[in-house]
Amino acid sequence: MDRQSVTAEDVARHVGVSRSTVSRAFSADRLVKKVTRKKILKAAEELGYQPNALAQALISRRSQIVGIVMGELNNPFHAILHGALTSSLQANGYIPMTAQLGPDKSITDAVSMFRQYQVGAVLLTSMVVTQSMIAACRKAGLLVALLNRIDEEDLAASVCADLEQGGMLAAEHIISRSPSRIAIIEGHEKSWTAKARLAGHLAGLQRAGITPVWVLPGDYTYKAGAVAADVLFSDGPRPDAVICANDLTAMGLMDTARSKYGLRIPNDFAVIGFDDIPMAEWDCFDLTTVRLPVNRMIERTTDLVDRMMAEPTQVSEKTWVPCRLVMRGTT
């Protein structure tokens, strides 16, 4: 089965030019007589010619493949971010190559896969991004950027929602409901984003001179919210407002509070989430939350990739995109 049957040679012969010229005709910025280019493009179309990307990448030592390192896809927010990212990359002519980290897939494996395919730039979007992951990429000569997290050591570029600002928004909104006992449920302990969100939450409260009564650990899951509910509602004084690290946790909290403790929301306590995943809008939650600006984050990321691919030098710029409050029925 001869798939790549038609090559630049065929087109060249058909038009009566050299392979070099065909090659140039396909590269936007190279000089070719307008008429010639048009003829070549027409012939290519007719013959069904498409440049072999493998050969292109081999000779130019750089492919259009962009590596994406991500964690598991079980958080709906991650799925959405990832979907938006790959779409946007593709729309801009890049080929996303995703490495999903997991028990049998380390960053080393991912880097090795990327190197084998001459990937130029790598986007790190897994929940946990350590300095050693960045180092592993850099060492292999890969340009790296972080999406939805910030590299505080400035070794990589970053595009991130302004999570501290978003966290403050959440805190301020909760305060406007004048609660007397506030609880916070944190995100994953190893996650940079969890720290940033918490910092925002605390800063917002502090600004109003308020200290949370509870700051409970969590890990961004539904389960974490359910567990926290048991701590908060089983006995003793209860919170009348709970700030959650993300929507999933808020949902777990709400569910357990209602089904197990018979509480009503927002009557018995107010809740606010973070992310604005599609389920936040569902009737059973109707969750007030902080929306991450997914589209703008993706735009900026694609921009960044454009620049990294155009001039292959590591940049370490940081881009912050503000979050906004989405008010619903739980506050």
Add this chain to the structure above:
Amino acid sequence: MDRQSVTAEDVARHVGVSRSTVSRAFSADRLVKKVTRKKILKAAEELGYQPNALAQALISRRSQIVGIVMGELNNPFHAILHGALTSSLQANGYIPMTAQLGPDKSITDAVSMFRQYQVGAVLLTSMVVTQSMIAACRKAGLLVALLNRIDEEDLAASVCADLEQGGMLAAEHIISRSPSRIAIIEGHEKSWTAKARLAGHLAGLQRAGITPVWVLPGDYTYKAGAVAADVLFSDGPRPDAVICANDLTAMGLMDTARSKYGLRIPNDFAVIGFDDIPMAEWDCFDLTTVRLPVNRMIERTTDLVDRMMAEPTQVSEKTWVPCRLVMRGTT
């Protein structure tokens, strides 16, 4: 920045053999003296050599890249299936290259991207898979297989959950609750899976001599369930059991039934879903549903890819994996 600094040539020189031998040492089935191979692999390790996959693919006219065509990632089930698929493919040495169909990304674009990268096999997993999509792939010389759908015209191989059997399971279970008025909410009208599910539902009912009172259109979304609730519960006789094309739709139905019509589940009516997405287990739904055998589907798919890549001839075998009932509180 010289990324691909160390080549087979370097390793060859280092060990004192030819490039050919280095190449052979990296290919499992080629004959090389054991000692030689060992030396080469050791040197490669030391020098940090990795074969350039681009060059390999170029010369052997086949890359390890597997194309995946999918729709939007907004249905949690699709996200999970896709995550499991890419993981498994990677664990088996393939590189998944995903093309997300959408307003600005047609199957033609996807095929063209795959061809440029000498992709050998393509997996079609988008919700809507038409014969013309299969034809487009075949025409470009791509081997194609369908995941979670069946090609009834036998032009492609298929791995699919046995949706009819699953649908029957749902129907039988609902019948065991002896309802008197059953409603069915369908999936997306253009989707093969929706037809299969419905066929199963109807067959199960028919076997017991039961005809559904309502068969409402849907599209697999939460919204579809909410809309159906208005039809079913606003006035006139109400169903006491609703069979939904998927979990998302069941959730929309439940939410609206409760919040807008004050109904209780399963007291006022029973509901059953399909898929068993993680949210089905949540307290607020506790949804009885039919679980798709994701892991086994993925195993079979990876097997199939192995065979397609090993011997590049289009097969058209069909693999069915049975579904099973997951009983929870809504029935």
Add this chain to the structure above:
DNA sequence: CTGAAAGCGCTTACAG
């Protein structure tokens, strides 16, 4: 079991 040689399909200085 191993090496020399040809060649995959392309790009890019170098001349003209």
Add this chain to the structure above:
DNA sequence: CTGAAAGCGCTTACAG
């Protein structure tokens, strides 16, 4: 503006 030539890093008959 265009062509001839070299070369990206690899695999694979072909000889030995």
